[in-house]
Amino acid sequence: MSLRGKAAIVGIGETPADRLGGKPGDPRKITSQYLAWAVRLALEDAGLTKKDLDGQGLAAIYTTNHSQPFWPEEVAALLGITPAVSLAGGNGGASAVSLLGQAAAMIKAGLVDLVLCLAAAAPFSEHGRDRMEPVDTRDFEMPFGVMGPNCKISFVMSRYMHESGMTTDHFGKIAVTARYHATLNPNAYLRKALTLEEYKNGRLISDPIRLYDCVMPANGGKAYIMASPERARTLRKPPVYLLGWGERNNASAGPRFQANPLITGIRESGRAAFEMAGVSHNDIDFLGLYDDYVPIIMLQIEDLGFCGKNDREFFEKTDFTFKGDLPIQTGGGIINCGQPSTTGGMVHVIEAVRQLRGEGGARQVPDAKIGLVTGLGAVNYGKNFGCTAAAILGNSETVR
Amino acid sequence: MAETSREIPKPLPEITPVTQPFWEAAANGKLVMQHCSDCQSWVWCPRPACVECGSEKLQWTQVSGRGKVFAFTVIREVVGRALRGFAKDIPYVTAWIDLEEGPRICSNVVGCPIEKVAIGMAVDVVFEEAGPGIFLPKFKPRL
Numbered sequence: 001m002s003l004r005g006k007a008a009i010v011g012i013g014e015t016p017a018d019r020l021g022g023k024p025g026d027p028r029k030i031t032s033q034y035l036a037w038a039v040r041l042a043l044e045d046a047g048l049t050k051k052d053l054d055g056q057g058l059a060a061i062y063t064t065n066h067s068q069p070f071w072p073e074e075v076a077a078l079l080g081i082t083p084a085v086s087l088a089g090g091n092g093g094a095s096a097v098s099l100l101g102q103a104a105a106m107i108k109a110g111l112v113d114l115v116l117c118l119a120a121a122a123p124f125s126e127h128g129r130d131r132m133e134p135v136d137t138r139d140f141e142m143p144f145g146v147m148g149p150n151c152k153i154s155f156v157m158s159r160y161m162h163e164s165g166m167t168t169d170h171f172g173k174i175a176v177t178a179r180y181h182a183t184l185n186p187n188a189y190l191r192k193a194l195t196l197e198e199y200k201n202g203r204l205i206s207d208p209i210r211l212y213d214c215v216m217p218a219n220g221g222k223a224y225i226m227a228s229p230e231r232a233r234t235l236r237k238p239p240v241y242l243l244g245w246g247e248r249n250n251a252s253a254g255p256r257f258q259a260n261p262l263i264t265g266i267r268e269s270g271r272a273a274f275e276m277a278g279v280s281h282n283d284i285d286f287l288g289l290y291d292d293y294v295p296i297i298m299l300q301i302e303d304l305g306f307c308g309k310n311d312r313e314f315f316e317k318t319d320f321t322f323k324g325d326l327p328i329q330t331g332g333g334i335i336n337c338g339q340p341s342t343t344g345g346m347v348h349v350i351e352a353v354r355q356l357r358g359e360g361g362a363r364q365v366p367d368a369k370i371g372l373v374t375g376l377g378a379v380n381y382g383k384n385f386g387c388t389a390a391a392i393l394g395n396s397e398t399v400r
Numbered sequence: 401m402a403e404t405s406r407e408i409p410k411p412l413p414e415i416t417p418v419t420q421p422f423w424e425a426a427a428n429g430k431l432v433m434q435h436c437s438d439c440q441s442w443v444w445c446p447r448p449a450c451v452e453c454g455s456e457k458l459q460w461t462q463v464s465g466r467g468k469v470f471a472f473t474v475i476r477e478v479v480g481r482a483l484r485g486f487a488k489d490i491p492y493v494t495a496w497i498d499l500e501e502g503p504r505i506c507s508n509v510v511g512c513p514i515e516k517v518a519i520g521m522a523v524d525v526v527f528e529e530a531g532p533g534i535f536l537p538k539f540k541p542r543l
Binding site: 130135136138139140141142143144145146147148150151154155156158159162203204205206207208209255256257258259261381382 | 410411412413414416419441442443444445451452470471472473474475476477478479480481482483486489492494495496498502503504505506507508519530534536538
């Protein structure tokens with residue numbers, strides 16, 4: 001089923017990221033407050049009211065330490081809306097991009113003509129519940145002192161450096177570029193320029209991962225609203241259409257007991273998105289790649305086919321800034337905007353909408369018509385990301 | 401010692417019907433993994449059925465315990481409440497070990513200065529008691 005042009009993002013809402021609750025005496029704001037705030041901003045952006053959401057679609061993303069099993073219904077109850085269809089985003093950081101396709105499918109099928117997709121988390125001010133871990137993690141990683149994603153992505157990065165010969169110069173260039181974009185984004189959290197030297201001098205967290213390779217936890221809420229093309233054309237802002245979409249979960253390059261950890265499911269989800277969109281690599285004006293860690297950005301550029309595997313020269317020669325050959329992380333990425341748990345997966349969707357509306361301000365990609373965003377979630381045992389999703393978005397010109 | 405009794409515990413595996421044969425063998429100094437009688441694939445981590453062909457005819461089979469370091473990291477900071485018990489061990493090495501038979505296992509490299517650990521290093525399994533009856537398969541450099 002092609003979803004090309006069958007649904008559009010019509011509203012975005014993003015609270016500023018903060019770390020309130022991290023210090024004694026900080027004012028305290030909880031998850032539901034960030035949720036309500038993000039929804040209000042998205043409704044205002046779209047020119048809709050809360051009442052418009054009754055009888056429509058709701059897609060609520062589970063967050064790490066807060067969500068209980070009936071989370072979408074709790075969200076509906078917290079906000080006071082009556083959805084006709086409720087979806088749950090259970091793909092971690094991939095959920096925001098994954099739900100773009102699921103929401104568009106519901107809209108295309110005619111079940112609803114609006115879907116509100118939202119997520120929020122307040123890890124600094126609300127400790128929530130102890131998380132349940134997947135059995136592989138609980139039984140075969142944690143007893144060995146595996147420190148979550150930092151450790152698991154360090155395995156991937158260690159192997160990547162071994163096979164590709166990439167150095168801190170390569171990773172640092174990506175980190176510095178993303179931070180440069182953050183300095184131009186009023187909504188970013190880390191907005192002070194980062195130098196290559198500072199990157200290289202970042203303390204080792206889990207070799208070879210250094211401080212500036214890692215995403216930073218934050219509090220915050222984010223939301224987007226999708227609509228049918230007919231409804232979209234009646235609303236306040238220029239619609240941003242879903243052109244292509246793909247999702248692959250539990251991908252395994254090679255036998256499952258010994259997969260290649262340097263190939264992500266983005267290879268398949270990206271290929272599916274390109275096929276549905278009917279566009280080529282040259283048509284892509286910018287990339288927003290899920291970035292809980294710097295090396296993962298590079299693996300995705302390879303897996304999407306913008307270069308070959310381990311192509312050092314490509315990473316050395318390419319200008320990844322917003323005015324360059326292949327702009328990436330144009331708003332600074334999750335690494336610089338903060339990661340309120342799985343809400344972080346919204347960062348690239350929201351930034352892509354801004355770019356495609358021409359709302360990119362000082363970091364606007366010139367003449368941006370088409371952007372590609374990805375989401376990743378759950379780091380599987382012995383591999384890389386369990387959940388992957390890719391979406392290609394375009395402005396009105398691309399669906400004529 | 402009083403100090404030892406106040407130590408923050410490290411997380412231990414939960415023994416389930418699926419994983420019990422693994423931990424029983426480990427307690428006897430043997431590293432075992434599931435092997436599919438139908439498609440001949442190795443299956444790791446333990447599963448109720450073969451992740452390649454779906455067969456439930458999985459045989460627990462002893463493996464050599466010989467392998468090579470495929471990737472590794474040095475843990476330098478504790479992340480998360482559940483793992484505070486490891487603070488006193490920092491820095492330590494966690495690694496992916498590729499066994500001679502094929503499966504990749506996540507473990508620790510022990511008995512070796514951390515600066516000596518390298519990708520490709522040959523290692524052998526050793527079992528360390530982590531709790532009552534729980535022995536973890538770890539790896540030390542092959543002499």
